[in-house]
Amino acid sequence: MPQVLSALIIGFVASQIAVVCTTVFLHRALSHRALSLSPGARFAFRLVTWVSTGIRPRQWVAVHRKHHAFTDVEGDPHSPLLLGFWKVQLGNVQLYRKCARDGEVVRRYAKDLPADKWDRALFDHGVLGLGLGLAFLCLAFGWQVGLMAAGFHVVIYLAINAAVNAVGHMFGKKIYENTARNSQWLAWLTAGEGLHNNHHAAPTSARLSHAKGEIDPGWWVISLLVRTGQAKVRLGSLRLATPRVGEALPEVLEPEPDAPVAAR
Ligand SMILES: [Zn+2]
Numbered sequence: 001m002p003q004v005l006s007a008l009i010i011g012f013v014a015s016q017i018a019v020v021c022t023t024v025f026l027h028r029a030l031s032h033r034a035l036s037l038s039p040g041a042r043f044a045f046r047l048v049t050w051v052s053t054g055i056r057p058r059q060w061v062a063v064h065r066k067h068h069a070f071t072d073v074e075g076d077p078h079s080p081l082l083l084g085f086w087k088v089q090l091g092n093v094q095l096y097r098k099c100a101r102d103g104e105v106v107r108r109y110a111k112d113l114p115a116d117k118w119d120r121a122l123f124d125h126g127v128l129g130l131g132l133g134l135a136f137l138c139l140a141f142g143w144q145v146g147l148m149a150a151g152f153h154v155v156i157y158l159a160i161n162a163a164v165n166a167v168g169h170m171f172g173k174k175i176y177e178n179t180a181r182n183s184q185w186l187a188w189l190t191a192g193e194g195l196h197n198n199h200h201a202a203p204t205s206a207r208l209s210h211a212k213g214e215i216d217p218g219w220w221v222i223s224l225l226v227r228t229g230q231a232k233v234r235l236g237s238l239r240l241a242t243p244r245v246g247e248a249l250p251e252v253l254e255p256e257p258d259a260p261v262a263a264r
């Protein structure tokens with residue numbers, strides 16, 4: 001097989017590993033607490049997120065929670081409706097960095113994720129994590145294929161994550177009354193994140209597919225973690241924050257599973 005093709009396949013697989021860490025760990029578990037992870041699974045996600053993305057989880061969580069607090073209005077860190085599609089699709093990294101480096105945003109939106117000893121020693125050093133990831137690819141596949149694979153990984157990961165913020169707020173189906181959109185093709189590439197209209201309608205749901213024909217590969221990973229005792233899903237059913245198009249919100253909401261029995 002030509003080296004470029006091998007590198008493309010390895011880079012794509014690496015980007016999918018990073019995508020799963022992003023949606024299951026950074027997004028659904030940390031940002032929305034839609035699921036909780038066992039200490040072992042949590043540590044594994046921290047490690048793989050570090051070497052595959054270099055992202056500091058509390059920064060990602062803070063930027064993302066701010067996006068939910070100001071969706072497509074002044075204050076949204078990456079709204080294509082306010083900034084234009086291409087500014088978000090091509091400039092997502094710069095928009096993310098600008099917000100993530102604002103200490104006040106991180107203090108305000110990620111209070112529950114203070115730095116611990118592992119962050120100070122390892123995970124806060126994103127360049128070191130990415131360097132280790134690159135070294136792993138070079139050792140496993142040879143330096144030429146490893147370098148190319150790392151390049152493909154970075155481009156694919158950044159492009160599809162930008163697409164969640166850009167395409168996911170401009171193009172696709174609108175099932176619920178919010179400014180996000182559903183695209184199944186994007187959901188295939190992003191382990192479910194393309195079902196973004198569903199997500200803004202029910203942000204605390206660990207599962208992003210709501211109806212027949214919608215497929216959320218990230219949910220398969222979560223189901224496996226639940227079956228092996230590595231994760232617990234918080235809510236048993238959908239808790240809608242925005243109604244279906246043309247409908248009112250259901251009056252009776254599912255009680256919190258951890259609410260006292262007497263209050264149910
Ligand atoms: Zn969104």
Ligand SMILES: [Zn+2]
Pocket residue numbers: 027031032064068199203
């Ligand atoms: Zn979210």
